[in-house]
Amino acid sequence: MGVHPDTGRAVEALTQQRLAPIVDLVAYRADDGAVVVANSAGAARLRVGLPAEVLHGRNPVADTDPMRFADYAAEAADPSPPNERHAYPYPDLRLASLFAAVDRAPDVAVVHTARHYFPEQGGHAGEHGSLNVVQSRAPLLLSGPGVAARGVVDDHARVVDVGPTMAAAVGAAERLPTCLDGRPRTDLVAPGATRWVVGLLWDGANAGDLLHLAGTGALPHVARLLERGLALRGGAVAEFPSLTLVNHTSALTGVGPGRHGVVGNAYVDRVTGETVVPNDSRTWHRWADWVRPGTSTVFEWVGGSDPARGTASVNEPVDRGATYSTMGLIRASGSAEGAHALDSMLPDPTTSRFATQRFVRVDPDYAWATQVDDIGLEQVLQLWERPADAPALLWWNTVGTDTGHHAGGPRSAPSRAALADADRRLGAFLDRLDALGVADDVTVLLTADHGFEAADPGVRGEWGTALADAGVAHRDVGPGFVYLEPR
Ligand SMILES: [Zn+2]
Incomplete structure (x- = not known):
């Protein structure tokens, strides 16, 4: 052209x-x-x-x-x-x-x-x-088997490295396509070191503030991860534009927008002349309609390495190949409302024990994100009821952190409240791993899709x-x- x-x-x-x-x-x-x-x-x-x-x-x-x-x-x-x-x-x-x-x-x-x-x-x-x-900097923290306890180190990665790194950690490096934009960061986590990997995407979490708050004690469960692992001070550099669906897709496919095709939250398809809007809670479940054919996902790499090992994609648009998928449930419901099809089934945000209630009360977006993230945790706890049934790869998307950062920018009261909410849900999950006696056997990767500025x-x-x-x-x-x- x-x-x-x-x-x-x-x-x-x-x-x-x-x-x-x-x-x-x-x-x-x-x-x-x-x-x-x-x-x-x-x-x-x-x-x-x-x-x-x-x-x-x-x-x-x-x-x-x-x-x-x-x-x-x-x-x-x-x-x-x-x-x-x-x-x-x-x-x-x-x-x-x-x-x-x-x-x-x-x-x-x-x-x-x-x-x-x-x-x-x-x-x-x-x-x-x-x-x-700053807007391109997502956090990157790794913890658990195969990760040296080095604390915060002066290094950076790229968002396209996230999927390849998780696949390598659970021993699926041989399933990676040969030509990716990202690479498995085996200098940070040893390949095949773990039976289980859990990827946390805290949408829009500002990397600097996340590490700062982990240091001050405001995010005790992030700090708990950091005690047995490392975080990159330079975080993971997002693809451009540093928008949500562009980078969820980049993280989980290991390639940039030029190759996976999800170039923006909205874009014009020059073949049909139509404006396409992939990043909407009503269309998230249709992610596979926009990604290029032939783009493979981390769920396919890990599942392909051993079909007996399950994979799970929780509250995440990118889900092809996942054994369990929230968006798959939404597609099965057949509703045109997308993620809102389940609104009537979502938990009451005003009784959430994880959310900062003063923002739930005044901000409808914060309230909805609370409902979505609370049901995200419910799914995660169901998937991790018994180690024998737990997926080899669990990917868990948190949306409230993006809502909080949009509301006030980084270092604001709502962004920090949203980070604290996500930290409390993380704590509930880590407590489950402790109760099952596997806390030292699960590798956790915490990242985001982009950063934020005011x-x-x-x-x-x-x-x-x-x-x-x-x-x-x-x-x-x-x-x-x-x-x-x-x-
Ligand atoms: Zn985002």
Whole structure:
């Protein structure tokens, strides 16, 4: 697919100085397959594995250090920094992956500045989705058999490493496809060291705050894991965009969006011209409709290594090959309401012993997330009733952490309450393992799909009018995925 003739005018409109407070940078694919990044201060051409070529001014992704702001004090002292003080790890690889999906990727990807607040277009007090290091940084903590008790170490991984690492831990490394974007981190957990692996995804958990709170005693059960394991200070770098379903899919398939095809929470299918919205609680159970055929999952790798060993996907859209799957139950119900089909069966959030009730009472999103996460724990405890029946791989998605971070941004009262709620549910699960006498036999991996930054309510605006004023007919899905209309 060639470069759209309006691309130049669109980029010029989007990179005008007037929009600099809300447009961090734009990215698009050039005719030769390179990716160009540009903002009001300059532009650069990126090719995978080669040094960036500055086209004019300053390279908008000059700092690619994955460890930037990994120091908690540094992140807290300079929250939501502007482009020139931010970092953009793996910009060549991550942007090339997005634009490799030529039938789904936008003509121009617009990255919001960290401070941009856009409630009229679905934005929140806390946001993610950017290429920047803080919004891309998911936690990564490993604990249990095969993991050295090293505490917090100065290293980082990538979200695409998560699935391959879990598969290797339970002895399924030989089932990994030969050509993945991620790799099993066997330097962190010994291959085949464990009979059981449990993967926890705390959606949107800010990596720095998670480790900080584990250190202060506010997350005692995360601390319990860390005592017998390690955490990477640089976390796991999400794929771009640092959005939910893009990265749940990347974690559990070991490939980026260019290959698994779930390029955004919403995108345009250029073959049909339709806007597709995969990341919605009403459509999560249809994940297999959007992922590319031939993309395999960690459930298939682990199940394929020994069909007698079960796998489970709890409250997680990505589930193909899992022996037990929440979304499979929803599909079987035949309801068009998706995850809401089960709303009437969900537990009462106002009596939850895990949730912070002052947020349940005032925030309907927090209340629903509490119900979903409480029933998630119920499923996990049922799956882990007896070691003999426990799945070799259990993947457990927690949604309330994303809700809490959207409500207030990292280090806010609701984000910290949501982390504490998730920690209490984790505690109930670890207590079950203790009661069964297997706490030292289960390897646990705790991660997320992306990080979070706080928006600034004073930084408002939109770029659609600037595009229209420049005569650029377009559809903006996201906002941030700009598709130029045919001339
Ligand atoms: Zn998410």
